[in-house]
Amino acid sequence: xxxxxxxxxxxxxxxxxxxxxxxxxxxxxxxxxxxxxxxxxxxxxxxxxxxxxxxxxxxxxxxxxxxxxxxxxxxxxxxxxxxxxxxxxxxxxxxxxxxxxxxxxxxxxxxxx
Amino acid sequence: xxxxxxxxxxxxxxxxxxxxxxxxxxxxxxxxxxxxxxxxxxxxxxxxxxxxxxxxxxxxxxxxxxxxxxxxxxxxxxxxxxxxxxxxxxxxxxxxxxxxxxxxxxxxxxxxxxxxx
Numbered sequence: 157x158x159x160x161x162x163x164x165x166x167x168x169x170x171x172x173x174x175x176x177x178x179x180x181x182x183x184x185x186x187x188x189x190x191x192x193x194x195x196x197x198x199x200x201x202x203x204x205x206x207x208x209x210x211x212x213x214x215x216x217x218x219x220x221x222x223x224x225x226x227x228x229x230x231x232x233x234x235x236x237x238x239x240x241x242x243x244x245x246x247x248x249x250x251x252x253x254x255x256x257x258x259x260x261x262x263x264x265x266x267x268x269x
Numbered sequence: 270x271x272x273x274x275x276x277x278x279x280x281x282x283x284x285x286x287x288x289x290x291x292x293x294x295x296x297x298x299x300x301x302x303x304x305x306x307x308x309x310x311x312x313x314x315x316x317x318x319x320x321x322x323x324x325x326x327x328x329x330x331x332x333x334x335x336x337x338x339x340x341x342x343x344x345x346x347x348x349x350x351x352x353x354x355x356x357x358x359x360x361x362x363x364x365x366x367x368x369x370x371x372x373x374x375x376x377x378x379x380x381x382x383x384x385x386x
Contacts, residue, residue, distance in 0.1 A: 162311075188373055199271065199359065199377040200312065245311060251373055256325040257302075261311040 158183040160248050162260025170268050175236055177263045179246035180228040186248040189222060189229050190257065194243045203244075204231070233265075241267045272296065273362050273378035281384045287348040290381045294341055294362030300324070301343040302375060303335055304359040312359065318343055347383070355385045 159182040169175045181189075190205035206213045206220045206229065213220050217236075222229040233240055243264050249257040272295035282288055294301050303315040314327035318337035329335075332350075337343040347354060361375040 190374070199379055201271075201377070202374050205374070249373065256314055256317060256327065257375065258314060259304075259312040 158186060158248055158250070158256075158258040160246060160258050160260040162246050162263060164263060165261065166264045166266070168266040168268055169236055171236055171238060173236055175231075175233045175240070175265055177231045177244055177246065177265075178228060179230070179248075179260050180226075181248040181258075182227070183248065183250065184224075184227060185250045188249040188251045188257075189220070190247050190249070191220060191231050192245045192247065192259075194245065194262075196242070200245060236267050238267050238269070241265060271376040271378065273360060273376050275358075275360050275378035275381050277381060278379065279382050279384075281386065282350060283386055284350055284352060286350050286385075287346065288350065288383065290345040290347070290358055290360075290383075292343045292345070292360030292362075292378055294343070294360075295376055298362035298364050298376070299341065300363045301337055301341070302361045302363075303329075303343070303345050304361065306357040306359060306380075307355075310356075315345070350385045352385050355383055357382050 162179045187208040192200035193203045194200040204218050204220050206222050217234045219232045243262045245262045246260045247257045274293045276291045299320045302317045304312045315329040316335050317325040321337050332348050335345045357380045359380045360378045363375045
């Protein structure tokens with residue numbers, strides 16, 4: 157079955173700097189890669205997603221890149237702000253087969269003042 | 270507010286007991302997913318239902334079972350509870366599986382925190 161590895165498990169960056177979180181997946185048939193943000197005590201919320209027919213997607217300060225050949229994808233947050241502090245989860249799914257989404261173990265991002 | 274509701278918000282019970290967690294999906298969503306999140310752990314996919322039928326299964330224990338009713342709400346039943354079952358249980362819903370576009374986004378409920386003593 158699908159397996160998603162996520163690194164690092166914890167990341168601290170200075171406010172204003174960039175943060176990068178990397179994930180790899182095992183099932184080459186996966187074609188949908190969402191990223192979720194979970195603030196302390198709250199539900200996960202989708203922040204950006206990318207499909208396998210696209211190599212990069214950007215939404216304001218957030219961007220995701222996908223390398224299908226290497227089976228890895230990354231989340232980039234630029235100009236980090238205190239409200240970016242949260243746990244971020246990457247995930248992989250094969251739409252059309254089922255909607256089972258396999259999540260990585262998460263990255264706890266700390267934005268330092 | 271995602272539109273997904275879960276009850277109860279908190280549940281405290283003893284080992285060996287049985288509990289039922291309830292989830293109502295967003296209006297119009299046909300799929301319901303259940304996840305377990307233990308302390309400092311990621312989201313473990315348990316099971317998915319689509320329009321009343323089981324569609325995908327993850328690492329769900331035999332002591333756990335779920336169903337989706339004709340009105341599309343879902344229940345997760347946990348029996349013979351153990352201390353290790355203490356976790357946050359999330360339900361999520363999406364419009365439909367297997368379609369391109371925005372339908373794949375899963376919207377999460379607020380979760381039910383289960384404590385087994």
